[in-house]
Amino acid sequence: MSLFTFHLVETSFLSALKGFFLPPKPTNISGLIHSEYLAFMTLGSPIFSPQRMQIGKVVFFAQWENEAAFNNFLKNIKLGKILAKGWYTKLIFLRQWGYIDGFKIPEIGTEIDTSNDPVVAFTIARMKPLQIPRFLHWGRPVERLVRDHPGTSFSSAAIRLPNTVSTFSVWKSQQEMLDMVHGHSSIPKPERHSDAMKERERKNFHFQFTTLRFKPIAEFGEWESRTNIIPFRVIEPK
Numbered sequence: 001m002s003l004f005t006f007h008l009v010e011t012s013f014l015s016a017l018k019g020f021f022l023p024p025k026p027t028n029i030s031g032l033i034h035s036e037y038l039a040f041m042t043l044g045s046p047i048f049s050p051q052r053m054q055i056g057k058v059v060f061f062a063q064w065e066n067e068a069a070f071n072n073f074l075k076n077i078k079l080g081k082i083l084a085k086g087w088y089t090k091l092i093f094l095r096q097w098g099y100i101d102g103f104k105i106p107e108i109g110t111e112i113d114t115s116n117d118p119v120v121a122f123t124i125a126r127m128k129p130l131q132i133p134r135f136l137h138w139g140r141p142v143e144r145l146v147r148d149h150p151g152t153s154f155s156s157a158a159i160r161l162p163n164t165v166s167t168f169s170v171w172k173s174q175q176e177m178l179d180m181v182h183g184h185s186s187i188p189k190p191e192r193h194s195d196a197m198k199e200r201e202r203k204n205f206h207f208q209f210t211t212l213r214f215k216p217i218a219e220f221g222e223w224e225s226r227t228n229i230i231p232f233r234v235i236e237p238k
Contacts, residue, residue, distance in 0.1 A: 002033060002104065003067050004093060004214060006122065006168060007060040008040065008156075008223045009086025016055050020160065024079055031069020034102035035062035036124060038158035038166060043147040047136060052159070058083075059158035061122060061166070063103050087223035089230060091120055091214035098210035100124055110215055115175040118153075118231050120168070120216050125209040127163040135205040138196040143167075145192045149185065151176030154229045170216070172231050177213075 016039070023037040040057030060083055064070040067090075073080035094109040127135060146155045146169055155169040171177040176185075183191035200206075216230045223229065 001066075002093070002106070003064045003070055004091040004212075005060075005062050005064065005070060005088055006091060006120070007062075007083045007086055007088040008057070009060075009083050010057050011082055013056050015082065016058050019058060019079065020055075024077075029073060029077055031065040031072065033063040033065060033104050035060060036102075036160070036164070036166065038160045038164065041157040041159050043155055043157050043167070044140065044144040047140075053161075058086075059156070059166070059168070061124075061168075085221070087219070087221040087226075087229065089120070089219040090217050092217055094119065094213040094215055096210060096212050098208075100126065100208045100210040103210075105212070109213075115178075116173045118216060119171050119174045119177055120214040120230075121171065121177060121211060122166065122168050122214065123209070123211045124164065124166040125206040127165060128205060128207055129163060131203075131205045132163075134203075138199050138205075141189070141192045142196050145180065145187075145189070149176075149180055149187065151180060151185070153231050154226075170230055 019037050020039075024032065024035050026032045026034065036059075038059040038061075040054045040059050042051040042054075045051035060079075062070075064073075070090075074084045075081075092110050093106050094111070096105050096109075143157065146152060146167070149155075151172050153170045153172055156167070158166045158168070169177075179185045180190070181193055183194035216232070219228075219230045221227075
């Protein structure tokens with residue numbers, strides 16, 4: 001069964017920039033199926049702001065053939081050694097909506113134990129350039145919704161020029177995430193996400209888009225002095 005990983009690390013500007021010009025490829029890294037190398041972005045930040053694209057803060061999302069390939073990457077590949085100094089989580093695939101090139105998504109996903117278990121959502125899109133202003137109009141309210149939602153323990157976004165954007169959010173429970181998606185949350189303007197999805201269906205912002213849902217199985221390191229970002233449910237012994 002393949003493994004997915006998500007990474008956050010702060011590194012030097014030049015080191016990060018090199019990754020944008022020479023992103024890792026499966027042909028160069030044994031066991032790597034596909035990866036996305038992006039710059040960290042603060043959800044809900046002003047459009048013209050340094051928070052909108054933070055080159056030195058690297059976001060790396062990858063699919064691996066197996067855990068052995070991933071462990072070898074961390075120990076023996078230069079980029080892996082850099083990423084090992086940051087925060088990362090191992091993920092098991094649950095569900096997919098939409099499609100994007102590169103990944104080999106399983107036809108059948110795992111199931112979580114209960115709707116109270118934490119889940120991770122990762123979205124990635126290839127934007128239609130002429131639709132970017134319209135996307136920002138509808139997307140920024142959703143960014144603020146996810147950022148401020150009491151059901152998230154962590155949320156962020158990422159970008160890779162010219163037209164790739166993504167979001168990553170850790171939800172305390174699958175039920176809280178589903179309530180947000182369908183506009184049922186007990187917060188101001190809970191319909192922001194569902195309204196944006198209706199607008200996307202009316203006229204698509206992207207030429208490729210997917211949302212992936214995962215079961216987090218482990219996390220390592222820290223990000224901006226935070227640890228234990230994923231609220232793993234503790235099962236009390238009987």
